[in-house]
Amino acid sequence: MHPAYSVILFTTATGAGYGLLALLGLMALAGMAPPGLWPGLFGLGLALVLITGGLLSSAGHLGRPERAWRAFSQWRSSWLSREGISAVATFVPAGLFGLGWLLTGRAEGWVALAGALAALGAVVTVCCTAMIYASLTPIAQWRSRFTLPGYLLYAAMSGLTLLNALLAASGDGGSVLAGAAAALTLAGWAWKRASWRHDDTAGLPATVNSATGLPGGRVLSIEWPHSEENYLLKEMGYRVARKHRDRLRLIAQFLGFLAPAVLLVLAALTPAGAVTVGASLLAALCQLAGLLVERWLFFAEARHTVMLYYGR
Amino acid sequence: MTCFPASTDKSLGLVIDLDTCVGCQACVTSCKEWNTGGHMAPLTDVKPYGGGVDGVWFNRVHTFEHITQEGGRTVHFPRSCLHCAEPACVTVCPTGASYKRASDGIVLVDEEKCIGCKLCSWACPYGAREFDVEIGVMKKCTLCVDRIYNEHIPPEDRVPACVSACPTGARHFGDLGDPASPISRLVEERGGVPLMPELGYEPTNRYLPPRARSERAPTVAAAPLEDAAPEGGFLGWVDRMLSR
Numbered sequence: 215m216h217p218a219y220s221v222i223l224f225t226t227a228t229g230a231g232y233g234l235l236a237l238l239g240l241m242a243l244a245g246m247a248p249p250g251l252w253p254g255l256f257g258l259g260l261a262l263v264l265i266t267g268g269l270l271s272s273a274g275h276l277g278r279p280e281r282a283w284r285a286f287s288q289w290r291s292s293w294l295s296r297e298g299i300s301a302v303a304t305f306v307p308a309g310l311f312g313l314g315w316l317l318t319g320r321a322e323g324w325v326a327l328a329g330a331l332a333a334l335g336a337v338v339t340v341c342c343t344a345m346i347y348a349s350l351t352p353i354a355q356w357r358s359r360f361t362l363p364g365y366l367l368y369a370a371m372s373g374l375t376l377l378n379a380l381l382a383a384s385g386d387g388g389s390v391l392a393g394a395a396a397a398l399t400l401a402g403w404a405w406k407r408a409s410w411r412h413d414d415t416a417g418l419p420a421t422v423n424s425a426t427g428l429p430g431g432r433v434l435s436i437e438w439p440h441s442e443e444n445y446l447l448k449e450m451g452y453r454v455a456r457k458h459r460d461r462l463r464l465i466a467q468f469l470g471f472l473a474p475a476v477l478l479v480l481a482a483l484t485p486a487g488a489v490t491v492g493a494s495l496l497a498a499l500c501q502l503a504g505l506l507v508e509r510w511l512f513f514a515e516a517r518h519t520v521m522l523y524y525g526r
Numbered sequence: 527m528t529c530f531p532a533s534t535d536k537s538l539g540l541v542i543d544l545d546t547c548v549g550c551q552a553c554v555t556s557c558k559e560w561n562t563g564g565h566m567a568p569l570t571d572v573k574p575y576g577g578g579v580d581g582v583w584f585n586r587v588h589t590f591e592h593i594t595q596e597g598g599r600t601v602h603f604p605r606s607c608l609h610c611a612e613p614a615c616v617t618v619c620p621t622g623a624s625y626k627r628a629s630d631g632i633v634l635v636d637e638e639k640c641i642g643c644k645l646c647s648w649a650c651p652y653g654a655r656e657f658d659v660e661i662g663v664m665k666k667c668t669l670c671v672d673r674i675y676n677e678h679i680p681p682e683d684r685v686p687a688c689v690s691a692c693p694t695g696a697r698h699f700g701d702l703g704d705p706a707s708p709i710s711r712l713v714e715e716r717g718g719v720p721l722m723p724e725l726g727y728e729p730t731n732r733y734l735p736p737r738a739r740s741e742r743a744p745t746v747a748a749a750p751l752e753d754a755a756p757e758g759g760f761l762g763w764v765d766r767m768l769s770r
């Protein structure tokens with residue numbers, strides 16, 4: 215599939231933003247919200263910026279963005295529609311959470327409740343995003359049991375790494391937080407490797423014989439209907455990823471998982487200070503960059519069934 | 527609502543005969559010609575006269591080589607929307623722009639509602655949908671809704687443009703939901719098949735497989751043609767005499 219930058223940015227940024235939002239909401243519910251006012255509000259602000267930026271970027275992918283409001287109508291059948299509604303609905307408790315925190319100065323009582331609702335909205339929205347891909351029958355790499363847990367895991371992982379960086383910078387961090395972020399990063403790495411192993415053996419869900427209705431033997435494409443690339447080849451026949459697959463996977467693993475995990479362990483083991491702050495910030499930046507490569511591969515490596523007609 | 531109807535009064539569709547299709551592209555051009563002024567108009571072409579030409583077409587003809595134990599055979603294969611009974615292209619649509627009609631089962635796009643998210647084209651395994659980059663909306667075969675019910679054209683022309691253009695009669699149109707319709711009987715007789723039934727889209731269109739090889743082909747070869755540069759015989763003598 216063609217890896218559109220708008221969609222890569224959308225899934226990566228909203229994933230990290232919703233992860234961060236959900237963690238802040240859950241911490242407030244558990245009475246463990248960051249004590250200071252500004253780290254909490256800065257975290258919430260960052261989450262909302264990531265979410266809003268991601269959603270706006272996804273609108274950039276549309277042919278007619280001015281009609282985007284129509285996408286809220288088909289929630290009964292469409293995961294994309296559900297995602298849109300859930301994303302907009304989540305802004306309400308998230309806004310109340312931030313406003314209450316700002317006005318009352320603490321994340322307790324109804325403010326914590328709003329935080330919990332925002333966390334729920336965040337999880338639902340990430341699930342909807344994942345299901346947009348996980349429900350597409352023609353793409354075996356997406357319609358797999360790895361897709362939905364993967365999206366949730368990478369959102370939680372990048373959200374936690376961001377939260378750790380934020381709290382380390384404000385002096386509210388700690389070894390537990392950094393350690394948890396390292397553990398989640400390693401879990402994400404294991405999940406990614408397992409997904410790739412699955413993807414590499416997942417063939418197309420149909421054969422060229424059933425696609426053409428010609429049973430038995432071999433069916434070879436000897437002439438295409440067009441001499442230049444058409445929409446199908448541009449959108450569904452993307453092949454660059456296959457050429458650079460191994461190198462890109464190494465880059466994604468290093469930036470997204472290995473380097474952040476090492477940095478986070480370093481942050482957890484060193485006493486609070488410049489090293490902890492630097493390692494935590496670097497881990498967050500590195501992981502986001504790695505996830506962008508990971509997401510590029512998620513799109514670019516996916517093979518669409520229609521390519522059976524083109525012998526690709 | 528983009529949930530599709532559980533059942534439709536009719537199941538209008540096409541039956542394509544892979545035995546007789548000669549890959550002449552007449553259906554392709556007549557489809558483009560009719561539809562670029564029809565319901566989904568225009569069928570935009572980008573850079574039509576230079577390199578990198580691209581454009582929207584509802585019907586494309588591929589050519590395959592089918593190699594079995596009996597030998598190889600060239601098969602021309604027209605590909606257009608199959609007007610599926612379980613169209614995921616419709617359910618994924620967030621706006622309700624993609625819909626399936628309860629009356630005749632035709633799957634259409636409402637261009638006024640489409641936001642151009644392209645998700646429906648990802649959901650179609652048959653590659654039936656093409657994005658119009660200039661208008662920013664998705665387009666697809668309409669089963670020529672603006673011909674088949676059109677009272678301004680003579681009744682015999684009220685069939686899809688691709689069907690009426692086909693010089694070998696390889697394309698048939700009718701109600702595949704009615705087992706007694708001529709087109710359903712043709713499918714029955716010729717063992718017509720749905721494409722990729724394992725994906726569960728329940729396509730309406732059927733493809734008639736090429737007929738079995740005939741044993742009636744001539745067994746005696748024709749007499750060989752006369753040698754163009756004869757070495758012997760009368761012509762050889764003439765040739766030698768005149769070449770002196």
Ligand code: SF4
Pocket residue numbers: 606607608609610613614615616633649650651652653654655666727729
């Ligand atoms: S062929 Fe594709 S576009 Fe047509 S109804 Fe089936 S899934 Fe939808």
Ligand code: SF4
Pocket residue numbers: 618619620621622623624635639640641642643644645646647663664
């Ligand atoms: S591209 Fe248009 S018709 Fe297709 S799913 Fe999106 S809104 Fe619906």
Ligand code: SF4
Pocket residue numbers: 556557558560561584585606607666667668669670686687688689
């Ligand atoms: S039915 Fe009409 S729109 Fe569809 S392929 Fe044939 S000519 Fe084109």
